[in-house]
Amino acid sequence: MPASPSLPPLIVTIDGVAASGKSSVSSGVARALGVPYLSSGLLYRAATLLGLEAGADLSEAAVLEALHTHPVRLEPLAQGNRVWQGERDLTADLHSTAVDHGVSVVAVLPGVREWVNAQLREVAPPFVAEGRDMGTAVFPQAPAKFYLTASPRVRAGRRAQERPEDVDAIEAALIRRDELDRVQSAPAPDAVVIDTGPLDLAGVIGAILERVVAVDQG
Numbered sequence: 001m002p003a004s005p006s007l008p009p010l011i012v013t014i015d016g017v018a019a020s021g022k023s024s025v026s027s028g029v030a031r032a033l034g035v036p037y038l039s040s041g042l043l044y045r046a047a048t049l050l051g052l053e054a055g056a057d058l059s060e061a062a063v064l065e066a067l068h069t070h071p072v073r074l075e076p077l078a079q080g081n082r083v084w085q086g087e088r089d090l091t092a093d094l095h096s097t098a099v100d101h102g103v104s105v106v107a108v109l110p111g112v113r114e115w116v117n118a119q120l121r122e123v124a125p126p127f128v129a130e131g132r133d134m135g136t137a138v139f140p141q142a143p144a145k146f147y148l149t150a151s152p153r154v155r156a157g158r159r160a161q162e163r164p165e166d167v168d169a170i171e172a173a174l175i176r177r178d179e180l181d182r183v184q185s186a187p188a189p190d191a192v193v194i195d196t197g198p199l200d201l202a203g204v205i206g207a208i209l210e211r212v213v214a215v216d217q218g
């Protein structure tokens with residue numbers, strides 16, 4: 001009997017709009033599968049933080065220079081990603097209001113997108129990758145793709161539980177970022193779109209795992 005062809009190591013992509021649940025869901029899916037997850041957003045946030053700390057404008061040249069001078073690396077743990085610059089753990093500084101505000105401007109810079117994508121493509125699968133363009137630009141070959149949405153109000157309400165900020169201000173900032181991120185945020189044509197509004201985290205993770213298991217069994 002001929003040997004059955006073995007399937008390539010699994011890549012699951014989970015893209016979606018800001019605060020739609022990508023990192024929490026990716027962590028849950030990754031833990032269930034026993035694989036790491038990669039947060040591309042944290043790399044864009046790290047590039048922004050370094051650009052801001054360099055004190056210059058957030059021009060492409062200034063941000064790339066900062067990344068070159070102070071290389072950073074992603075630690076893709078299933079329970080939560082961390083970003084390191086040498087011995088310095090940047091993770092806690094990546095969700096500040098200043099980074100939130102600047103990140104979409106930095107994320108449109110082609111050199112920065114190339115830098116992020118090169119870091120992600122160095123990681124050997126299997127893994128779950130989350131962001132905006134994981135299923136389109138970075139891992140178009142992934143066999144299991146998902147795209148998370150929810151209304152701005154629902155997303156702002158969830159974020160407001162994490163931060164001491166007014167829900168209306170959070171909602172306005174999310175809408176602004178969705179608009180600035182629109183170009184790289186189109187869902188892959190073969191992605192399963194999930195509105196997380198009516199679901200709890202376990203419900204979203206369960207729906208994704210059900211499909212992933214079906215895909216992985218060929």
Ligand SMILES: Nc1ncnc2c1ncn2[C@@H]1O[C@H](COP(=O)(O)OP(=O)(O)O)[C@@H](O)[C@H]1O
Nearest residue numbers: 018019020021022023024025158196199200201
């Ligand atoms: N389906 C859901 N039901 C309830 N809360 C959720 C759900 N998905 C995400 N959350 C919560 O919403 C917040 C934002 O989720 P997060 O994973 O950080 O989103 P993203 O990575 O897309 O920014 C977190 O506090 C998370 O626990």
Ligand SMILES: Nc1ccn([C@@H]2O[C@H](COP(=O)(O)OP(=O)(O)O)[C@@H](O)[C@H]2O)c(=O)n1
Nearest residue numbers: 018019040041042044103104107131132133
């Ligand atoms: N694949 C990705 C991931 C993030 N980003 C950018 O990085 C920002 C932060 O991403 P994130 O995933 O940490 O943001 P949240 O959705 O968690 O708020 C986004 O607003 C985009 O500007 C991107 O352009 N492409």
